[in-house]
Amino acid sequence: MSTLTGTGTLLRLAWRRDRVLIPVSLLALTALSVGSAQATIALYPTDAEARAGLSGVLANPSVVAMYGPIGAENRDALSVFKTVLMGAVFVGLLAYAVVRRHTRVEEEVGRLELVGAAVVGRRAPLTAAMTLATAAVVGAGALSTVGLVAVGLDPLGSVALGVAWVVAGLAMVGVTAVAAQLTTSARACAGIALGVLGVMFLLRAVGDTAGGSASVLSWASPLGWSSRVAAYGDNRLWVLGPALVLTGALVALAFSLLDRRDVGSGLISPRPGPDRARDGLGTPLGLVGRLARPAALGWLTAFVVLGVVLGGLVASVADMASDPAIVDMLTKLGGSAGTITDIYLSTELAFVAVAAAAAGISVALRLASEERAGRGEPVLATATSRRSWLGAHTLYAVALPVVLLLAIGLAVAVTAHGQGEAPGLVPMLGASLARVPAVLVLVAIAVLAAAAVPTHASAIAWGALAVAFGLGELGATVGLPQWLIDVSPFAHVPPLPGGDFTPASTLVLCAVAAVTTGLAFAAYRVRDAA
Amino acid sequence: MDSVIETQDLRKTFGSTVALDGLALTVAEGEVHGFLGPNGSGKSTTVRILLGLMRADSGQARLFGRDAWTDATDLHRRVAYVPGDVALWPNLTGGETIDVLARLRGGLDERRRRDLVERFELDPTKKARSYSKGNRQKVALVAALASDAPLLILDEPTSGLDPLMERVFQDELHAARSRGHSALLSSHILSEVERACDRVSIVRSGRIVESGSLTELRHLSRSTVHAIVRTPAAQDISTWPGVEDVHVGESGTDIRLAVDAAHVGEAVSRLDRLGLVTLTCEPASLEDLFLAHYGTESATGATTPSSEDAQVR
Incomplete structure (x- = not known):
């Protein structure tokens, strides 16, 4: 039996399990690049117009840090400016997800042992996982290339964009394959692979913005290579060469590690933890806080980074004001009060509020997921009352979005300080807090769903958020009637900073949230725990 | 003696399925009470009603004389619970989990916690994600047994333990009883119940069909007699009063039979008249009792046990 026996069967099995994940991801990635390119071309049909409209924004260092340097100052390059690097990151994430799912995750839950006992070669599972991931990566690049050519972009440049994505995707196939050999837990594998992706992103962010000799750092990161392909500019397709060499080396390393270890083991053994619980952990509040902590810290980091980026863009906003189309779009999305900077921040905060609501909802839904996993029952069998167990979840679900909104308000105010028409700290924090009542209505719906109908809680809570977002934030853009838009809590948020605070609607939102939460407590008290 | 658990006419239906159909269970203070029945007979539903996780449609469930729902x-300060399928928080260590569960209940005995961790050979510094089923079960057992709760409710607590650890569990359960604590041990491992329990209740289709001490229950059932005699019996042995299931060897001197409790003496003296060489007389095992209620029942899915540790699926 060769070490690859059974690869074909495993590949078909993996494809069968991913037949939704991969096609949907590829379509979403293509929609991202083609959609944004099409929108830009519609706004700026010629190179000159594109340069005039966008190059000011694109010179901003925080934009370059986020999206990478522009490939060339022409219409096509500008139209894919935001999607080269972002798309490369997403393709990398897809590659990571596919490889990890079919290797370390399978091994941790013990299914790989079942497979390994059948007629399957030692290297077959990893080979199948990497083959499927590579196919997904190449598919993403190819589909996007076809789509971009179809909307009228330069064919060679479109191929180069595909190559830029494939470069990042292949690197992550190799990185994840190695990470899967190192650790025993799928979570630690995720930590290593995503950590490497983060470092690659940071290296090139520093390299791209620092200039001079530091720009060498961009060449140390496969994500930097994606930008250096310079799609629609120099079109350096040869960058694929070093990417293949790197991926080949990583794959060889992964195989040699695999050959040296037992099924189920890793090179790094898991660190032992504390043998006693700290004092704070023995209460419902302490326990829920501990369980929700990793996700909460992730959200907080993301919000602070986003706040810094949004704040950094304030200076460039005034430049955009010269374009009436953008002003028109911003007013539709965010309201018309105040200066263009206020409108910009108000618009961004409207989207940020949706993310904050999502964070709160995910904490509230822990109540239901703990119960379904069988971990709620042992807690309720202790002297923990239902009220305090639900209360602990509710408290964190409410507190997290409030903290996140304050953090992003602070980050924006500090970063934007002294730039353009930036609002001060107090108006910015006020604008953040103005979003809280609407967010809490959605959190309260999630709390009620988790308390009353745990099996359907996810669908109800995320459905409510999707409807509220669709009606409240996008309803005006697509011309829905006002009464329908008003169903969304987000439609009643005052357009701060710059606009008028509306105490009445704020109070109504708070009351709705409070009553919904009260219903949750009443429902949770009387139902059977499942 | 006061009862720590008392249910009367407990009824619970899920849709069209009747889970409990007038269940009446009593556990006296200081006793270890076996709660026997195959899966789907209503054991876990009863346990969850006793823990106030579910509300009965009708009937009463009382712990320490107070309503379970x-x-x-308040009652849970005096109750420690071990579920059959223990789910733990994957990123907490076993030691942390023991402390969390015990503290949520109201504290634990430090010295006993140390001893139990050692006796169960549990590594408390490992993350729960890497524990096997048996180790997860140990975590829940240590958390429950290290507490000073006067009532233990154990729902198939040894399903993942190896025989050595099962023995440790038996010892610790015994020690808890010596401290004056009571326990309800829901199980389908008959040998475990036979070894650990003072009294037993057998549940079938949501009702208690038999309840009492093992001696009492045995009295209701037939003993097995195996005798080797000198002269074959002249008459048909199966016509003897109270005797059934007679098997006689080819020589006619090797006799096996089952006899009900009231006629054991008479059967033995009749055998004696045939010139006894050897005689063994065994009271009914729990397995026999159990099978008497379930063995013929195909609808409940009861199966023929193949070993002492008959597991009814």
């Missing part, structure tokens, strides 16, 4: 939180 309305006084649940």
Whole structure:
């Protein structure tokens, strides 16, 4: 039996399990690049117009840090400016997800042992996982290339964009394959692979913005290579060469590690933890806080980074004001009060509020997921009352979005300080807090769903958020009637900073949230725990 | 003696399925009470009603004389629970989990916690994600047994333990009883119940069909007699009063039979008249009792046990 026996069967099995994940991801990635390119071309049909409209924004260092340097100052390059690097990151994430799912995750839950006992070669599972991931990566690049050519972009440049994505995707196939050999837990594998992706992103962010000799750092990161392909500019397709060499080396390393270890083991053994619980952990509040902590810290980091980026863009906003189309779009999305900077921040905060609501909802839904996993029952069998167990979840679900909104308000105010028409700290924090009542209505719906109908809680809570977002934030853009838009809590948020605070609607939102939460407590008290 | 658990006419239906159909269970203070029945007979539903996790449609469930549903939180300070399928928080260590569960209940005995961790050979510094089923079960057992709760409710607590650890569990259960604590041990491992329990209740289709001490229950059932005699019996042995299931060897001197408790003496003296060489007389095992209620029942899915540790699926 060769070490690859059974690869074909495993590949078909993996494809069968991913037949939704991969096609949907590829379509979403293509929609991202083609959609944004099409929108830009519609706004700026010629190179000159594109340069005039966008190059000011694109010179901003925080934009370059986020999206990478522009490939060339022409219409096509500008139209894919935001999607080269972002798309490369997403393709990398897809590659990571596919490889990890079919290797370390399978091994941790013990299914790989079942497979390994059948007629399957030692290297077959990893080979199948990497083959499927590579196919997904190449598919993403190819589909996007076809789509971009179809909307009228330069064919060679479109191929180069595909190559830029494939470069990042292949690197992550190799990185994840190695990470899967190192650790025993799928979570630690995720930590290593995503950590490497983060470092690659940071290296090139520093390299791209620092200039001079530091720009060498961009060449140390496969994500930097994606930008250096310079799609629609120099079109350096040869960058694929070093990417293949790197991926080949990583794959060889992964195989040699695999050959040296037992099924189920890793090179790094898991660190032992504390043998006693700290004092704070023995209460419902302490326990829920501990369980929700990793996700909460992730959200907080993301919000602070986003706040810094949004704040950094304030200076460039005034430049955009010269374009009436953008002003028109911003007013539709965010309201018309105040200066263009206020409108910009108000618009961004409207989207940020949706993310904050999502964070709160995910904490509230822990109540239901703990119960379904069988971990709620042992807690309720202790002297923990239902009220305090639900209360602990509710408290964190409410507190997290409030903290996140304050953090992003602070980050924006500090970063934007002294730039353009930036609002001060107090108006910015006020604008953040103005979003809280609407967010809490959605959190309260999630709390009620988790308390009353745990099996359907996810669908109800995320459905409510999707409807509220669709009606409240996008309803005006697509011309829905006002009464329908008003169903969304987000439609009643005052357009701060710059606009008028509306105490009445704020109070109504708070009351709705409070009553919904009260219903949750009443429902949770009387139902059977499942 | 006061009862620590008392249910009367407990009824619970899920849709069209009747889970409990007038269940009446009593556990006296200081006793270890076996709660026997195959899966789907209503054991876990009863346990969850006793813990106030579910509300009965009708009937009463009382712990320490108080209502299991309305006084649940307060009662739980005096109750330690071990579920059959223990789910733990994957990123907490075993040691942390023991402390969390015990503290949520109201504290634990430090010295006993140390001893139990050692006796169960549990590594408390490992993350729960890497524990096997048996180790997860140990975590829940240590958390429950290290507490000073006077009532243990154990729902198939040894399903993942190896025989050595099962023995440790038996010892610790015995020690808890010596401290004056009571326990309800829901199980389908008959040998475990036989070894650990003072009294037994057998549940079938949501009702208690048999309840009492093992001696009492045995009295209701037939003993097995195996005798080797000198002269074959002249008459048909199966016509003897109270005797059934007679098997006679080819020589006619090797006799096996089952006899009900009231006629054991008479059967033995009749055998004696045939010139006894050897005689063994065994009271009914729990397995026999159990099979008497379930063995013929195909609808409940009861199966023929193949070993002493008959597991009814």
